[in-house]
Amino acid sequence: MARSDTTTGQKIPILVYHHVYAEGSAELGAIEADNGAGVISEAAFRQQMAYLVDREWNVVSTSRVLDWIIDGTSLPPRAVVIHFDNGWLDTVMVALPILQHLDFCATCFPITDGLEAASERRSIEVRTLTEGVIEKPFMTWDHAAELLQAGWEIGAHTATHCRIAERHDEAGDESVIQEAETSNALFEKHLGFVPRHFAYPSGSRNDSTDTILSRYYRSLRLWHFDWPIRWSFTSADTSQLAIECQNIDVRVPFDDFERIFTEASLT
């Protein structure tokens, strides 16, 4: 199918969030003091979402962007995608109600070991690039089902949140296959389907992991943690194995957030 001329040069911001914490919460205070990577306040998140409404950006699903890239289906102008990585409890408790109120959908990429632990009322440590080794509350599988009911998509993000290129270097193809198959089996068991989209934990990837994971998933999303933040957009010629995104946290002042959309509007 021919892609319409109006969207050929379109640049899609994919905004990646981790934690959204209420003003005054202990978590927000503690992390703002420690550079704020991976964390944003509820007030800042609301302000950003209000900006999307004011400027008439159209929040679309990850699948819709992949259909546009792969099949040439249509996409509205000023399309933007919202992602939440890891499956933290605050995604359901804080971000979901805000987005539901605006009728915005998002995609959540949960760490399945985290959801298993939360569903069994255990806590679990995970290693993240943003916050180091942390033990924070994950959502349960019931929460994930709630996201689906709200029109969200669920993507895969491995079972353990390992740096998968490093895992591959140490333990070979089987270790990557195991991460995909373990997490996919849990998605199937608890939600009744296997995700189509994958986000690389900590952005760790190489050509071998792309090859293996592309047998399981329709798209693989990158993640950058550069400072200053790299402005990168997904466009019609972006590889489905290298979907671009922007990390958004407290280190992105509102002026910079606006700049994403100014730059995305330039063709």
Ligand SMILES: [Zn+2]
């Ligand atoms: Zn992650």
